[in-house]
């Protein structure tokens with residue numbers, strides 16, 4: 001059974017502090033309305049790389065307190081500060097998170113040996129399993145098939161959150177590692193990822209569009225490719241509109257239309273403008289009202 005995870009957003013107040021009530025509302029909406037299988041906490045969509053250390057801890061605590069054991073939880077603990085990543089890996093493991101994940105270390109053009117050491121260090125002292133977060137478009141770090149193989153020599157490293165449009169590599173990865181967990185990260189490419197045998201997907205737009213994505217997964221599993229293609233097309237109309245309106249602030253604005261107080265994004269992310277607010281209302285009316 002393939003799993004669908006929403007990449008959890010963080011609700012912020014205008015001053016950049018965390019809006020706890022709003023963050024809890026989004027968690028509840030994902031569990032109770034979207035009926036996702038899990039949440040990816042502290043990822044790109046959660047604006048983790050905009051946050052202070054204290055804010056990261058706060059979000060990890062809020063998410064597990066609200067979600068309890070209702071859905072699977074993956075905590076993204078990766079950081080340019082390896083000591084912070086190790087600390088957070090232990091912190092979330094102690095809180096009860098069943099999985100951790102870590103973005104590839106970025107910015108300094110690390111060698112593969114340094115990247116491997118980073119991952120082995122993160123899992124060394126924790127009793128938990130790690131999913132590599134590979135997102136070359138944002139990190140500039142592209143791991144090769146052989147490099148994934150080397151990382152998987154550590155039995156605590158169990159999978160990849162594969163946010164990469166390189167489908168040749170995805171096919172190679174799937175076939176080389178049939179027992180590893182491969183989760184697709186580009187929502188607009190869910191169907192081709194399913195065709196290549198991913199185990200599920202994690203994404204930002206599932207916060208709003210989980211039902212359609214689930215229906216697409218089910219259609220694919222039932223062999224109804226025409227229906228799956230139509231659902232991907234409908235999703236991509238929504239995703240294109242969200243991207244054109246600035247995706248993270250727009251998802252939060254559309255949440256508002258759904259009665260969920262998602263707060264705002266944290267600066268330097270864009271703050272809502274009247275045009276963006278009008279755009280989000282239109283997205284809701286055009287693609288989600290009847291859903």
Ligand SMILES: CC(=O)N[C@@H]([C@@H](O)[C@H](O)[C@H](O)CO)[C@@H](O)CC(=O)C(=O)O
Pocket residue numbers: 007008040042043044045046138163185186187188202203204205239247
């Ligand atoms: C850069 C980014 O936000 N990528 C999203 C996608 O869900 C993406 O927003 C979507 O496919 C639209 O391009 C996820 O892969 C990120 C994600 O799951 C996370 O770490 O929050």
